[in-house]
Amino acid sequence: MRILVTGGLGAVGAPLVRELRQRQHDVWVVDRVHSSGAQYLRCDIGYYRQIAQIFEDHAFDLVYHLAGEFGRKNGEDFYETLWHTNAVGTKNMLRSQEKHGFRMVFTSSSEVYGDWDGVMTEDVPVSQPIQQLNDYAISKWVNEMQIMNSAARFGTETVRVRLFNTYGPGEHYSDYRSVICKFIYHALHDMPYTVYLNHHRSSTYITDTVYTLANISEHFNSGEIYNIAGDEYHDIKTLSDMILHHLGKDDRLVEYVEQEAHNTRDKKSDNSKAKRDLGHRCTVSLEQGIPLTIQWQKETYQHG
Template structure:
């Protein structure tokens, strides 16, 4: 089962798991016409119990969360209720029902650290998370570690970097890729903050690595799922302009954005060794595919 299965990564992951022959179900607070769908707000333990009635899940991918640093600041009640209480509820259900858990964490937990982000950095160096979203994701990891010690639950944590691709709808709180593409296709201005570099991971590549976790499940492990090549946000914007035909004069350039790290350098060597993790889709090709999806989803050009 995938909690948050109607979300961007969840939809793609359920599809990948079903392609592999798994009986993969989706659980989400949103409605769905999918036959393998269970409606549930993870912040309600009663609703979580109900979805396990009569069903036995070997693995649960826990993707349900309030996403994004600015969303977390604007809607912090929702953030903490869904992310902290919701994850505690999932862990309580794990103790009761005995499934193995794969938790969707975030590279935001690396906070103000500006070096190579290896998984053990969190154990070696005092880190200051820079926003409520990052704090909530680190709290979630601590909850999981405590549950493992106290209750013997078995979990794997993953830290995602900048995943993008089809099925990520526009919101002003989403990442730069959907925001840039949506606004570019609609002829709207957008802002590029200079001085930042990021890795970008196409969602199909990430979902392949996520699905590989259950082939050789290693309780207690934590994996970075990132890529090696870094791009400046200006370079990303140029690729978006290339594939959308947007007017460059509508782009405003500003200095670095506050409360964010300037560089995120991912060390994904452990995921490469254990999960066969690799990026097969270039940023240029991935942006092209994502632009094509946006045109269909938002009926642009009809």
């Protein structure tokens, strides 16, 4: 199968590309930085001319649309970029899909569940009176509505997946990255960080996320939505304690705060549909995944 991955140099995109190639697919990569490689295409999806040219020059059976701005804080500090890339960029992808007829997999976020305080089943955003809590979450729900609208009007075929706190090697640190990435980096470098005590997550190791994403190429159910989440439901302090334990450090640089405003408090996922349809599996526990992620950061940032 000929497959395009937008955001194919990213923390999820790069290992997904490797997994798909291991399965003998013909995989091409789109990202917005200059890079080398015969099957790499530089493109900013926020600009229709650039993405349209790719689909004029190349035909694809399936597109994994991962390109997008990530995270609540990033969405607040760089909201123009967030909305241009996420909303306009996804609209550009849909226009291309409507014209060329390829199937698409879209990576949404668990943030779309907003202030929902129950188990997160895929139907919640349309069946319950919830409210998304920040620009990033709103942009991802807008993307999902764009996709549903395109399917209803033009018959486009897309699978939506909602990723729950994917972590692991390959996620480079910035202040806008995921909680495990930031905690490890700050603890390694003796930098202070904040732990929000009343927040819970269902973290997913990168190889488990990528395995399930790749399975969609073989089990494509148009119009479906899937939660890709880990089985371990935990509080944020547990993550911090595990990281400090593996590094042999105490918590003197950790500030404990009850709750973070404008962020989903509890993400208890129901991942049964992904297990049933896509063979989703949770093979790497936090006790296994956190040391692997610590070791990758040590090697990447030449620490220790």
